[in-house]
Amino acid sequence: MSSRSTRLRFALVALAVAVAGLAAAGPAAAAAPRTTAQPATVAxxxxxxxxxxxxTTSPLPADAKGHKVTVTYRNDSAAPLTVAPQLLVESPHAGPFPAPSDLTVECRTAAGCWEPVELGTRTGTLFTDLSTAQRTPAPGATLTETYHVTVTTPGAQGTLHPRVALYA
Structure with a gap:
């Protein structure tokens, strides 16, 4: 594992701890989460x-067109498992770092509409929030989140890195 990857994981875990603390702080942070098209309970x-x-990662498509990114996870365990799909936009190793204003990210709702997703940023990486994305798919169920990513700043560079967070 590279030192950049290790730093990124450490930064994201630290951020998750901070976000989890904020989620317990007030009603604004407890807003209702998105509903997915797949069967899963909200955790x-x-x-x-x-x-x-x-x-699988892919280059950030900087062509001002919308691109679909799908995050899929199958719960192969014998029990419900809390997971959270996440989309990262990692910056090039030498910069420039992308900013949340460089792209728009939307997530498809169960009704088929696109809902805007705000991006956080830390250490040159943009990311979707884990606390609002948590789901608990039943054993054998597949959870799928579909994102629509559009680069709005010409020349923005990076890598799209979809992943799924697993909770104990």
């Missing part, structure tokens, strides 16, 4: 992820 935990399932 409300303040836990931090114990692991991540990294999915």
């Amino acid at each position: 409300r935990t303040a836990a931090i992820p114990v692991d991540f399932v990294d999915l």
Whole structure:
């Protein structure tokens, strides 16, 4: 594992701890989560992820067109499992770091509409929030989140890195 990857994991775990603390702080942070098209119950935990399932990365398409990114996870365990799909936009090693204003990210709702997703940023990486994305798919169920990513700033660079956070 590279030192950049290790730093990124450490930064994201630290951020997850901070976000979990904020989620317990007030009603604004407890807004209703998105509903997915796949059967899954919504999890409300303040836990931090114990692991991540990294999915196939791809270059950030900087062509001002919308691109679909799908995050899929199958619960192969014998019990319900809390997971959270996440989309990262990692910056090039030498910069420039993308900013949340460089792209728009939307997530498809169960009704088929696109809902805007706000991006956080830390150490040159943009990310979707884990606390609002937590779901608990039943044993054997597949959870799928579909994102629509559009680069709005010409020349923005990076890598799309979908993944799934796993909770104990």
